[in-house]
Amino acid sequence: xxxxxxxxxxxxxxxxxxxxxxxxxxxxxxxxxxxxxxxxxxxxxxxxxxxxxxxxxxxxxxxxxxxxxxxxxxxxxxxxxxxxxxxxxxxxxxxxxxxxxxxxxxxxxxxxxxxxxxxxxxxxxxxxxxxxxxxxxxxxxxxxxxxxxxxxxxxxxxxxxxxxxxxxxxxxxxxxxxxxxxxxxxxxxxxxxxxx
Numbered sequence: 001x002x003x004x005x006x007x008x009x010x011x012x013x014x015x016x017x018x019x020x021x022x023x024x025x026x027x028x029x030x031x032x033x034x035x036x037x038x039x040x041x042x043x044x045x046x047x048x049x050x051x052x053x054x055x056x057x058x059x060x061x062x063x064x065x066x067x068x069x070x071x072x073x074x075x076x077x078x079x080x081x082x083x084x085x086x087x088x089x090x091x092x093x094x095x096x097x098x099x100x101x102x103x104x105x106x107x108x109x110x111x112x113x114x115x116x117x118x119x120x121x122x123x124x125x126x127x128x129x130x131x132x133x134x135x136x137x138x139x140x141x142x143x144x145x146x147x148x149x150x151x152x153x154x155x156x157x158x159x160x161x162x163x164x165x166x167x168x169x170x171x172x173x174x175x176x177x178x179x180x181x182x183x184x185x186x187x188x189x190x191x192x193x194x195x196x
Contacts, residue, residue: 047126054133064136065147071132081116089172
């Protein structure tokens with residue numbers, strides 16, 4: 001390999017200015033993501049605020065319904081992945097190769113592991129809203145369409161998809177939402193303690 005053939009290298013073997021700029025920009029972005037990780041409620045409030053601003057923009061401009069519909073479908077797919085287990089129990093029925101969700105009362109408890117973790121769900125949903133917001137600045141994405149049909153079709157699609165997901169959850173007995181670690185009551189301590 002000759003000098004300057006690797007990605008981001010200039011003719012003299014040093015990384016180019018553009019490459020260093022985007023690398024540094026990526027590091028700063030990742031740093032902000034890492035700092036925001038523990039603040040779940042704040043992240044979602046900001047995302048809901050962005051979504052509200054986007055909806056107001058679409059309402060005031062009276063257009064970009066296809067972009068909004070695509071954003072809704074994207075968010076629906078993310079939500080279904082968020083509700084689904086990482087290992088699909090229907091695929092694990094026949095084979096005993098790996099872990100599965102408990103289906104009987106006496107089976108070992110295994111925590112629910114999502115196919116799409118909450119942080120990645122938030123990150124993808126927020127990026128989707130920002131991309132849709134950017135699309136509203138370009139007239140090429142403002143395709144004329146009768147929006148009530150899109151709303152009805154989205155509601156129908158949402159209901160069918162959620163019905164299928166809920167049936168899957170009932171069939172394989174898993175709940176995608178947990179509220180912390182389970183606590184079990186043991187025997188009460190009635191004896192006296194020895195003081196030293």
